[in-house]
Amino acid sequence: MEGKQISFGTTGFEELLEQLRDAGEPQDIAWLAERYIEILRAQAQTEEQE
Amino acid sequence: MTTQLPFLGTPAERALAEQIHEVLRLQARFYAKEAPIRQSLKNIISYFAARRGGDETSVTQEIVAALNANQDIFAQAITDDDEFVITTSVHGKYVPLAFDRAHSLANRMYEPENPLPVDDISVVFTTNRPTVPTIEPVYISDYWLHGATSSETMSIDDMPDIEIVSDAPIPDDIIIGSQPKVKTVNPRDAMRINLPQGISIDLAQPTPNIMQQHGDAIISALRGTIEKDSLKRIAVFGNQVALERDVRTFSKNEIRQITDYIENEVSNPVTDSDILQNVIRVSNRAVDFERQRFALNFRLLKDLEFVGVNGANLWATRKLLDKIGANKRIKAADMGALVLHLEEGFDDSVNVNSVESIQAKGSVSHTLTYFEWEYGILPLTKALAAVLPEPVINRQSAAVVTFDVPQANYSFVINVRFPAGARGGWLQGFDEFFQSMLVPGALITISRTNQPNVINISYGEAEDRIESLLVVEEGKKKSKFIFAERSFNCIVDDDVLPTVSNVGRIRRIKFFELSERKNLEALVEAIFVGFGEKAGTKQEPLYQIEFEQLFNLLTIYRSVSRNYLLHILHEHAECRLVNSAAGLWECKVNVAVPERGNTSFGYDDEDEE
Numbered sequence: 001m002e003g004k005q006i007s008f009g010t011t012g013f014e015e016l017l018e019q020l021r022d023a024g025e026p027q028d029i030a031w032l033a034e035r036y037i038e039i040l041r042a043q044a045q046t047e048e049q050e
Numbered sequence: 051m052t053t054q055l056p057f058l059g060t061p062a063e064r065a066l067a068e069q070i071h072e073v074l075r076l077q078a079r080f081y082a083k084e085a086p087i088r089q090s091l092k093n094i095i096s097y098f099a100a101r102r103g104g105d106e107t108s109v110t111q112e113i114v115a116a117l118n119a120n121q122d123i124f125a126q127a128i129t130d131d132d133e134f135v136i137t138t139s140v141h142g143k144y145v146p147l148a149f150d151r152a153h154s155l156a157n158r159m160y161e162p163e164n165p166l167p168v169d170d171i172s173v174v175f176t177t178n179r180p181t182v183p184t185i186e187p188v189y190i191s192d193y194w195l196h197g198a199t200s201s202e203t204m205s206i207d208d209m210p211d212i213e214i215v216s217d218a219p220i221p222d223d224i225i226i227g228s229q230p231k232v233k234t235v236n237p238r239d240a241m242r243i244n245l246p247q248g249i250s251i252d253l254a255q256p257t258p259n260i261m262q263q264h265g266d267a268i269i270s271a272l273r274g275t276i277e278k279d280s281l282k283r284i285a286v287f288g289n290q291v292a293l294e295r296d297v298r299t300f301s302k303n304e305i306r307q308i309t310d311y312i313e314n315e316v317s318n319p320v321t322d323s324d325i326l327q328n329v330i331r332v333s334n335r336a337v338d339f340e341r342q343r344f345a346l347n348f349r350l351l352k353d354l355e356f357v358g359v360n361g362a363n364l365w366a367t368r369k370l371l372d373k374i375g376a377n378k379r380i381k382a383a384d385m386g387a388l389v390l391h392l393e394e395g396f397d398d399s400v401n402v403n404s405v406e407s408i409q410a411k412g413s414v415s416h417t418l419t420y421f422e423w424e425y426g427i428l429p430l431t432k433a434l435a436a437v438l439p440e441p442v443i444n445r446q447s448a449a450v451v452t453f454d455v456p457q458a459n460y461s462f463v464i465n466v467r468f469p470a471g472a473r474g475g476w477l478q479g480f481d482e483f484f485q486s487m488l489v490p491g492a493l494i495t496i497s498r499t500n501q502p503n504v505i506n507i508s509y510g511e512a513e514d515r516i517e518s519l520l521v522v523e524e525g526k527k528k529s530k531f532i533f534a535e536r537s538f539n540c541i542v543d544d545d546v547l548p549t550v551s552n553v554g555r556i557r558r559i560k561f562f563e564l565s566e567r568k569n570l571e572a573l574v575e576a577i578f579v580g581f582g583e584k585a586g587t588k589q590e591p592l593y594q595i596e597f598e599q600l601f602n603l604l605t606i607y608r609s610v611s612r613n614y615l616l617h618i619l620h621e622h623a624e625c626r627l628v629n630s631a632a633g634l635w636e637c638k639v640n641v642a643v644p645e646r647g648n649t650s651f652g653y654d655d656e657d658e659e
Contacts, residue, residue: 008243009275017283017293026292026344032284033268034257041253044241 005047012039055142059119066116070094071123075139086144091126091133245271273444287348288360288442298345304330305353312354312367318463319357319364319374319450322346351443357450359439361502364450374450375465375479379524380425380564386473387568388608389429393474396614399431408436413497417543419605420490424522426481429609430469434477437498438505441468452504453480457511458487464505476609483507489519489538490606491546510541520548520556520606530561546602553606555581567608570618574625577603578637585636597633 005011019035020027055071057064073094078087091113099109117124117135123142127134138144151157241254249267251260261268276284276291285294300308311329312320322343326332332342347363350356355371358364366374391397400408408414414433422428430438439449449466462483469475488494488509497506518533533550545552559580567573577600582593597615604610619625624638 006243008245008271009278013275013279020284020291021293021296024296025341026287026290029269029272029286029289029291030261030265032291033265033272034261036272037251037253037257037260037268040243041241041257044243044253048241 006040006044008040012036012043015039055123057120057123059116062112063116063119066098066112067120067123069098070113070116070135071137071142073097074135074137078139081139083140084138084144084147086136087138088127088134088136091135094135246274247271277444285344285348287344287351288363290344292341292344292348297348298342300330300346300349305350308350308365309354309367312365313370317370319366319370321358322350322363322365325365355448356443356446357448358442359449359451359503360442363442364503366450371448371450371465374463375426375477377425377427377478377481380427382467383473384564384568385425385427385476385478386467388564389474389476390472391474391611391614392429392431392609393469394614396611396617397432398611398613399433400436403433405432405436408433413437413495415493415495417546418484418488418490418492418494419546419609420520420548421605421608422480423484423488423490423492426479426484427609428477428480430466430475430477431611434496435475437496438466438477439502445470450503453483453507454499454504455483455487455507457508488540489517489536489542490548491542491544492538492540493543512539512541514539517547517549520553528561528563531556545598546605548606553603556603556606562607570604570608570610570614571622573604573607574600574615574618574622575637575639579639582637586638590638591640592636592638594628594634594636597635600635 016032016036016039019039020032055068057067057071059067074087074089077089078085081087095106095110095113098113099106102109117126121143123137125136125143127136136144242250242252244250245264245267247267247270249264251264251268253260255263273286276286283294285292285297308325308329311325312318316324323334326339326342326346327334330342330346332339336342343363347356350365355366355368356363357366357371403411403414414437416428416434428434439451441449446468447470448468451464451466452461453464454461460483462479464477464479466477467475493510495508497508499506514537516535516537519536520531521534522529523532533554559576562573562576578593578595581599581603582595584591585594586592597612597619601610601612601615604615619627619635622637626636628634628636
């Protein structure tokens with residue numbers, strides 16, 4: 001896996017939007033940051049396995 | 051009016067038919083030309099029987115004969131209980147209108163039956179798309195995104211050529227020839243992500259650990275990402291976020307009502323809850339109240355001024371905000387320039403007590419300067435900011451905070467102007483409090499309260515005292531310093547108190563309008579000349595003054611920090627420290643100083659300038 005493929009701000013942003021939409025209510029930005037870290041981690045793990 | 055219709059029959063029948071038609075036409079004089087005129091045969095008979103004076107039976111026969119002779123003009127309709135005569139005013143016999151729909155738009159959509167060949171379609175419409183401006187993405191090198199320590203795999207071909215100049219043996223781990231030229235990647239590196247700030251984060255760690263260690267940096271980077279999103283898909287207000295398309299909007303009329311409510315009904319900044327309940331009519335018990343509150347705050351950013359603090363989302367109009375704590379004698383641009391040094395790294399307010407210790411204590415003490423007292427302002431130093439609420443939103447320009455004076459049971463509203471661009475920050479609106487209860491040199495203490503937008507301000511009390519103190523006498527053309535007696539009962543720093551003995555010689559110096567006080571060098575030179583002890587010769591005049599005295603005198607004119615004054619003195623080509631133990635500074639000033647034999651203040655200032 002190449003680390004350069006995971007880029008903060010680009011990778012997983014669409015998934016982040018989906019999570020925010022699913023939440024329905026306004027959320028704290030720290031909550032959003034945590035979700036984003038989890039999305040990035042999942043992507044990194046997937047690419048590592050590939 | 052007679053008609054041109056061709057009535058048929060005997061002369062008597064023709065005449066009667068014409069009369070019948072005329073009666074019917076008069077009855078329908080406002081009808082359209084083609085509209086049917088309908089009358090019952092019974093009514094026609096009774097009308098003519100009365101006028102012709104004959105037997106009704108014979109009249110009936112005559113009318114029926116006339117109608118039958120003119121069937122092209124009079125149509126007859128028979129219902130269950132009566133017989134009707136139908137005609138039109140111009141055309142005679144009524145013919146229902148038939149609309150020509152042969153060329154309707156609906157039909158024309160299918161014409162021609164055989165469409166034009168595709169080659170000719172450009173004759174019908176253009177296939178050229180209009181130019182739509184697109185936002186071009188800015189590509190940033192991965193090197194800068196991931197940093198030089200990036201975990202990317204790099205083949206030897208990609209590596210720059212390195213000229214080996216040493217005689218050392220070639221290490222075994224360098225792969226030569228046709229073997230795969232790939233560096234192995236540390237699996238731990240594959241789980242790392244670099245923030246735009248250059249911070250590298252190990253994603254293998256648990257999320258709470260990452261957030262604890264790098265939470266602020268991640269949130270800051272995420273804010274940057276959200277702001278840079280050209281589609282603006284995430285709505286942000288303070289620390290809250292939501293999907294923009296799910297955030298309700300407010301009509302222009304609602305915005306107008308909110309503006310009117312703030313400016314004309316309340317005439318003070320209003321909380322978001324107040325607006326929701328009293329203008330938008332949303333009950334605070336509504337299930338979606340918090341969502342509505344977020345929507346209101348997010349949408350109002352475009353139209354109104356947010357002047358709130360964490361826990362109190364206050365909204366004002368620009369017009370209203372300009373009035374809060376306003377002082378007509380000082381312009382915001384001048385004030386911003388007079389406190390700019392605080393943003394340029396010369397804020398020394400936390401040299402003795404750190405921000406953390408002030409925050410832990412929850413209060414800060416300050417000796418009021420003449421400039422602050424005169425114009426009702428306080429510079430927003432780091433020390434003061436430590437007890438004041440922080441801005442809630444990005445680029446927030448002001449916050450409105452209530453200051454309580456517990457010992458006087460008195461409160462007032464203060465406009466906190468946050469630093470922005472080429473101006474520093476300050477608090478304005480203390481005029482009345484300072485001038486009615488304090489004097490320059492008073493020791494004040496500012497402390498937080500349990501309410502987010504309420505701050506306490508107190509002062510040390512002392513025995514009543516009367517002194518002749520410096521004040522500005524505003525003139526029509528220009529202002530000047532004078533001394534006037536004042537009574538006060540607050541604890542003061544006697545070195546800062548602007549008495550005749552401390553600052554009497556200030557009248558030797560020109561007044562300096564506010565706009566002129568930005569030039570600190572000029573002020574320093576004037577004070578050296580006006581207050582300094584003469585040294586040197588007539589040809590080369592030198593003036594000496596102690597640093598603390600110079601600093602206290604400067605605080606009469608403007609906001610200044612000791613660090614900033616030191617910087618100015620060091621930068622000044624003609625100033626030098628002559629005695630560091632006494633803090634004595636010397637300056638060579640090429641300014642002609644009027645010689646005054648006395649320091650009584652009865653002389654005319656006009657001569658001085």
